[in-house]
Amino acid sequence: MNISLAAERSGVSTKMIRYYESIGLVAAADRRANNYRDYGDQEVAMLIFVRRTRDLGFSLEEVRALLALWRDRRRSSREVRKLAEAHLANLDARMAEMRAVTRALKKLVHACHGDDRPDCPIIDDLSMPAKQAGKAKAVQARARK
Amino acid sequence: MNISLAAERSGVSTKMIRYYESIGLVAAADRRANNYRDYGDQEVAMLIFVRRTRDLGFSLEEVRALLALWRDRRRSSREVRKLAEAHLANLDARMAEMRAVTRALKKLVHACHGDDRPDCPIIDDLSMPAKQAGKAKAVQARARK
């Protein structure tokens, strides 16, 4: 099967298929006499695996490790789970960070009256070093004296 | 003040200060006779503003818009809040996506016994097109027949 058909079936673009091949993530495809790449169901299955792991936010290096386990019939499920758990920890950390940012920003938005006046706690707070952030009112008041 | 001192005070690396200047995010710094960039407190304050907005996850283009409002004393706080709210919506959407991914992955991890056996629902699930995902047990069982 042509690369574009493999792309359609796997949900991985032709660009990405060639790229994955170029970085050695997936094995180089067989070539036909035309020099066209030729794919079978096995290869498509592998591409689907890659896409699904990518969808779950694994980096290409993590995908590489998972692919190795996928191919290894003697792998232990322990290894697979370890990788998945490491990625989960990663996701949790990033989400915690985003939650903190969201909380801080929501507080600022809440404090801003959002009308025609130029007075704005959001701008005021962002003008200060992080140390004093969140204390816009007092600090700005002091600055006016 | 030297660029490295401005970097230290603002928390923006010298690399980034020069980069921000090169893309026109911040105005080109004054130069001294040596051709060294020269910064004052005003410029440092602006860099702090940039760093703080970056810390809150605004893109450089968003920072550019916020900087314009920062400089404009006749801005309306409404405009500022609108930008902040748009960014919050963005953050919320991304977090929702991550939560969904986390949930799916946690379910898989939970289903994996994680011992010496090669049998692994994580791998099985990832081998399937998204449509059938999460139904690993049934699908794999059918496959074995």
Add this chain to the structure above:
DNA sequence: GTTGACCTTCCTATTGTGGGAAGGTGCAGG
């Protein structure tokens, strides 16, 4: 006057992905 700590510009890499050019191949219709 040399050493070391600055400064300058310019190039490279990263992580994934997309866009496009330039040229080859294959098939269908006129």
Add this chain to the structure above:
DNA sequence: CCTGCACCTTCCCACAATAGGAAGGTCAAC
């Protein structure tokens, strides 16, 4: 047979933002 069209190939460029380093200029202290 020629033309057009839809593929395919490789190669280069772009993006977001940041970091690293080379090559060369400058300044201060010892």
